[in-house]
Amino acid sequence: MTGWATMNAAEVSFSSRRVAVVSLGLVLAGAAMELLVLDSPAGALSLTVAGALAIINFRWLEVAVERMLQPGRPQLSRPIAVRLGLKLVLLLCGFGVLLAAPHVEPVAVAAGITAVVIAVLAEAVRWSGKGGG
Numbered sequence: 433m434t435g436w437a438t439m440n441a442a443e444v445s446f447s448s449r450r451v452a453v454v455s456l457g458l459v460l461a462g463a464a465m466e467l468l469v470l471d472s473p474a475g476a477l478s479l480t481v482a483g484a485l486a487i488i489n490f491r492w493l494e495v496a497v498e499r500m501l502q503p504g505r506p507q508l509s510r511p512i513a514v515r516l517g518l519k520l521v522l523l524l525c526g527f528g529v530l531l532a533a534p535h536v537e538p539v540a541v542a543a544g545i546t547a548v549v550i551a552v553l554a555e556a557v558r559w560s561g562k563g564g565g
Contacts, residue, residue, distance in 0.1 A: 446559045448494050451551045452487055458547035459483030466540060475540040478530070482544025485526050490548050492519045 459480060466476035496516045530536060 446555060448491070451548070451555045452491065454551035454554060455483065455487050455490070455548045458550060459487075459544055462540075462543050462547065472537065472540075474535040475537040478537045478540035479544040481530055482527070482541040483547045484544075485523060485530070486545045486548040489520075489523050490552070492516070492523075 462483070463476040463480045466472045466479055493516075496512060496519075499512055527541075530541060531538070
């Protein structure tokens with residue numbers, strides 16, 4: 433047999449690693465465009481920092497959700513909730529510092545954050561096209 437029926441589970445599963453790699457590629461491509469096309473070092477730095485923060489946030493949320501969904505364990509224990517809350521506060525502080533810094537381009541920040549969203553959507557389409565579910 434050929435096609436999706438013969439794929440193993442690793443080929444069909446949603447890959448958060450692939451999401452991170454694609455996000456990083458999008459962020460680097462966007463930063464290169466900011467530098468080469470728009471001649472904006474501030475925009476490239478804004479996009480890169482925002483993209484890095486968004487990728488870190490994605491990975492933290494992934495770990496938290498995996499811990500909450502473990503069978504036989506509490507769905508959302510107090511330590512997990514506190515740790516997740518502290519991480520989100522830290523992330524919010526990072527974005528606050530980024531937006532408060534001089535010469536930050538808000539459109540580049542939005543593009544950096546959007547890179548993860550685009551990568552997640554692309555992975556979801558790839559996953560569903562290969563029979564994920």
